[in-house]
Amino acid sequence: MAIPTSIKTLLSGAVVEWARVEFKETWDAAASLKSICAFANDIDNWGGGYIVIGVQEDNGRPVYPLKGVSTDKLDAYQKNIFAKCKLLRPAYTPIIGIETYQDRQFIVIWCPGGDNRPYSSPKTMEKDNKERIHYIRKASNTVEPSDDEEKDLFNLANRVPFDDRVNHQAELADLNITLIQNYLKEIGSSLYEKSKTEDFTELCSDMNIISTLPEYVKPKNVGLMFFSMEPERFFPCTQIDIVQFPDGLGGDNIIENTFKGPIHQQLREALQFIKNSIITKKIMKSADKAEADWVFNYPYAALEEALANAVYHRAYDIREPIEVRVEKEMIEIVSFPGPDRSVTQEGLKRYRVSNRRYRNRRIGEILKELHLTEGRNTGFGKILRALEENGSPKPEFETDDAHSYFISRVFVHKAFLKNDEVDDKQKGAEKEPKKGAEKEPKKGAERKQDILYRMAENPAITQVKLMEEFGLTRKQVQRVIKELREAGLLEREGSNRSGKWIVKR
Template sequence: MALPINIDALLNGTAVEWERIEFKEGWNAEEVVQVLCAFANDFHNWGGGYLVLGVKTSGGRPILPPQGLQPEQADAWQRKLLELGYRLRPAYHPISEVATINGKIVLVVWVPAGEMRPYEAPLSLAKDEKRMSPYIRIHANTIEAKGNLKSELYSLANRIPFDDRQNGSAPLAELQPILIQNFLSEVKSNLAAEALRLPLDELGRRMQIVRGPQEAPRPLNVGLLFFSPAPARWFPQTQIDIVHLPQGRGGDQIIEKEFKGPLGVMLRDALAYLRNNVVTQFTRKLPEQAEAERYSNVPYPALEEALVNAVYHRSYEEREPIEVQITPEEITILSFPGPDPTVNMEDLRAGRAVARRYRNRRIGEFLKELELSEGRGTGIPKILESMKANGSPEPQFETDASRTSFLLRLPLRPNPKAGPRVSPIVTNPVTPSKSAGIGNMLEAGETLAPRVAPKAFQQLKVSTASLILSACLEPRRSSELLQILRLKDRSHLLSNYLNPLMKRGLLARAQPQSPKSPTQCYIITDAGRAWLSTPPSSPLG
């Protein structure tokens, strides 16, 4: 069964953190059952982990290419995994995939956090062994939980993080298969090839974003946040508000931008706007030096990490948006609530803090797979390092005594009096046609569709196609596209704009089985994303 992760990235430690992966060269049933128990208990709310069989290690890291397994070994070990699942109390069954890496077979076992923790495993698999004990992961080690650790584990029994809970209000159909398929394609999962052919219930269960009885499956909150076209329907104020105050907080001029949609889309659109409209590069000629100094008003890596952290760590139970304020002196990012009580603020300001528990374990998993987040405990150090390397003042981290909010201040480094301004930043730019919100494209003067198309209209302009596909980076209803293109006739929109793009596989209906659904949306495909990267110069005939 294909897993919703890229196996190559997993083995190289770029998909999840090393602490969440256990490599085994061969089969040791006792060790395997204890590893399964530890990952299922998810002591730190990391989201479980992965057991990879058929891989040697050196210093805790895999030796690649892997040693590999024989096909009959992989089949036999999968059957043994089923047997071991019944040895846990309560019973627990992971999900596995037989993968081929560099021509070698490995068995990858995904062990998501269990719904019925704490789990216990036998101390040994001897025939007369009856003693059971819980196991947990501490760093990269599987240990028996004793004393205070055991008490703490048992206290977590009924505390499932919000993002990993079933949503009792949203229907299963709120999850859009095309959004799931786009995600799986982006992370290069083998499951992408099956996504649109599988029933939504089965696809969701394999993604671990659907739970519940077969007769009444329910989406998990994390599934709605990433794969619903409008998460704010279920979690009000799931949005990023950017407020630009060019004259400062006492001035009259205010520019406001609002970003909504699936978390990945919302976050990327907001980052693209900030990179294209806020981050600016300057040069300064230094005396007695041939090379001029180049720096930014704010380093983009710090800004990116700060906003990703806010999306990752905010509470989606609180009806408060993430607010980004931009003044001539600083950029502030406000989110709710504040840091976990286990985090020491002095350690956080020094870049040394590591939370004992993570508020949104599943959101962190998805952000990491999308390469928007690097890993636990890396965000604040990256912000500090980026600001220092840019010559910027130190960032400031603020919260109140009750930790109801978290405010990050990024002071702007001013434009030097000597030396021209170079703008906007051009290192690895994010172009509006690929990522920016549609409002930015309209402001940039993007060519719009003709208000009244001639009867002989047969070709779709590249600029118009780019506009539609960029708008559909998040699901769009036909009413929204009519407004964006400044058209009035829905049938005209469909026949002359949307159908040509769908015919070429660049655009798709979010509900392909119900083309006339009143909630129908349109979403870009992988082919459409590729086309946006290198659009042709001639119209689409």
């Protein structure tokens, strides 16, 4: 059975992080069974991991020349792996493949995050051992969990991430073989050649994009997101909306473009549109040197990473699209909900984020295979570097206390602002009032009252609808809602998706 990536990818560490790969020169059940258990527990929702047998390692990196596994040991190793995995509780069987690289053979054990965690493994291989441990991964190590980590692991029981769940409304026919083959060919998987002759159900099973019960074959959500022609049939509003306001938020001219389809295709198409229609270059000559300088209104690399992160981290069970709002002075990328609770607002302001747990472990894995997103917690760094190299202002990242939304805000390069706009910004900064001295103008108070009346008329109205009707940004709408709630004039009943507003008179 083949693995859904290439051996070259695993050895390079360019896509699958080293923390998710363990190299072993030979099969050692006493050590490797614990790692299989840890990858299956997948406490941080990374997507499990891989054990590559036949590779000597030094500080977690492969040592060249590669040794490989001798042909006479391949069969015995595989049989022993299957036998020892029967010691895991509850039952868990990884996917084992034989891969050839540089004329040598390797055994790759793919251990996806399990559906029935927590899993335990015997502490030792001794016959009289009765102690079992719920092993977990910490960085690149397999360790015994602390008391708090073990509680956390039990809290995750039966909480399979949404992208890895079986979709009971879909059928196997909703998965498209052409999309699957294009993906396998692009990432260089050995499954590509097998896909031409292998049974379609077996192929999907090898990729772990369908349920594993032989009597009940259904696609998983991740399979439908990437390999269905119309994922919006199963996940409404799975799309990217690019909305341009060439005359400003108060203007009548609004240009909308919507991108649908498999999520990696819509991401690529939206990025191509941004590159062709949004990003522009300006050449500036200086009197003190012969060479001309040129800058972009927005560096493509920064927008690419911000939008890819939105696709990676959004919740696909929430019926809200990703929205890219192109205004005169900035681009806002809005997605729902916000980041994990471990991400703080203070951390966002300082650009220091360490996401403990990822919402979409399988989506992230496939996007990385396609080189559409960076590794763990590296997105902010890439955005900051791209903006700095272009001479652009620093970005803003925003969420609320409830972590109900996330905004990445990238500002236009000053060379693309009119002189009077630059002057106004500078004057505004000089005259910024001290804290506590701000007074809300009458216009703001009237607008707040109008929004309150609108909520009373339509308690189910969404923030997006309020933005459209009043020509406001999401941040402005959320600020008004927050002030109304603090004043005791407004309450929210129910969830963000199906709840309603209660206006108090």
